[in-house]
Amino acid sequence: MHCTSWQEAYRGIVSDRYLDTMTVEATTARARKFPENTLIAKDKDKVVGFAVYGPSRDEDLPDAGEVDAIYILSEYYDRKVGYRLMNEAVSRLKECNTVFLWVFEKNERAIRFYHRYGFEFDGCKKEWNLGGPVTLVRMIKKRE
Secondary structure, eight states: OHHHHHHHHHBTTBOHHHHHTOOHHHHHHHHTTOGGGEEEEEETTEEEEEEEEEEOOOTTOTTOEEEEEEEEOGGGTTTTHHHHHHHHHHHHTTTOSEEEEEEETTOHHHHHHHHHHTOEEEEEEEEEESSSEEEEEEEEEEOO
16 A cells, blocks of 8 residues: 555656555565554555654654654545544644644645645755655644
């Protein structure tokens, strides 16, 4: 599911070569590193989405919570799966006054979702090389 959702969401954003060489084994190995902070969305027995959350890994936001990943299979877009996963992840970070996430700068669909959820850009950017350069931007949400 992780591999498929990346390929669906990031085609045109991340290098096709990178996406086409992703493996289920590699994404499964990564997912197993964070079992205690992973939320799973299912439709009967089918995994259709997941979110990973935890304490901040960013030095400039030491007391914040981070939504490290949120992925949904494209056939489940616009069915509130992402919204329910985000609600649960943010609620589990209730001790944090600030929650943040990183998103690919060209991922307009995700950015619209995060804006609707109350996240705003804070001006921080970083570059990754995923078969070519991609820019990530940070979005934060402060609790009221």
